[in-house]
Amino acid sequence: KRPYLATECNSLQESEKWRHQIIKEIARKVSQIQNAGLGEFRIRDLNDEINKLLREKGHWQDRIVELGGPNYHKVGPKMLDHEGKELPGNRGYKYFGAAKDLPGVRELFEEEPPKPPRQNRGDLMKDIDAYYYGYLDDDDGVLIKLEAEVEQKARHMALEEWKLKKETGELDKELEEEER
Numbered sequence: 564k565r566p567y568l569a570t571e572c573n574s575l576q577e578s579e580k581w582r583h584q585i586i587k588e589i590a591r592k593v594s595q596i597q598n599a600g601l602g603e604f605r606i607r608d609l610n611d612e613i614n615k616l617l618r619e620k621g622h623w624q625d626r627i628v629e630l631g632g633p634n635y636h637k638v639g640p641k642m643l644d645h646e647g648k649e650l651p652g653n654r655g656y657k658y659f660g661a662a663k664d665l666p667g668v669r670e671l672f673e674e675e676p677p678k679p680p681r682q683n684r685g686d687l688m689k690d691i692d693a694y695y696y697g698y699l700d701d702d703d704g705v706l707i708k709l710e711a712e713v714e715q716k717a718r719h720m721a722l723e724e725w726k727l728k729k730e731t732g733e734l735d736k737e738l739e740e741e742e743r
Contacts, residue, residue: 569619569626578630582623589616596660603665608661617657 565581572578595601596609623637658668693699701707728734 569622572626573630575627575630578623578627579632582620582635584625585620585623586618589613591618592616593659596662599661599664601661606665608662610659613659614656618655641733 565584566572569578569581572581592609592613596606596613599606601609621636628634628636658665662668725734728737
């Protein structure tokens with residue numbers, strides 16, 4: 564039976580043997596986790612076990628280096644998926660096979676679109692000119708005609724209102740109230 568702690572083993576050959584045993588277990592579990600029909604809980608458990616074995620393999624590799632053996636961290640292959648990309652995961656936790664398609668895991672791998680860069684005050688102000696403030700609205704002559712029509716209607720309405728008040732005597736009452 565494999566020692567619980569890698570530091571309990573003092574033989575390079577035994578450390579290599581335990582490392583190989585762990586690699587075989589990882590390979591067996593990785594082939595099992597490819598079956599999507601296992602069910603969500605079994606897939607999650609298998610993925611957890613694989614990650615635990617990977618951590619343990621790292622401890623054995625460290626122990627092998629301590630005992631004067633080769634450094635497998637440097638020469639060992641990276642964990643790659645079927646597309647040749649390094650396996651995704653966050654902070655050392657990897658997802659294998661059907662575990663990549665579990666709910667909640669897929670969202671981890673979807674990259675957010677980059678946020679548009681924030682504009683500073685200078686960028687916002689560079690397109691503001693006389694047109695923005697409406698200073699050049701009178702140049703085409705359209706606005707002058709429209710304003711003249713509205714002004715004419717407003718004068719006519721004000722004059723009619725004044726005449727009506729004068730005829731009814733309301734204008735005199737308003738003037739008296741203003742004088743008080």
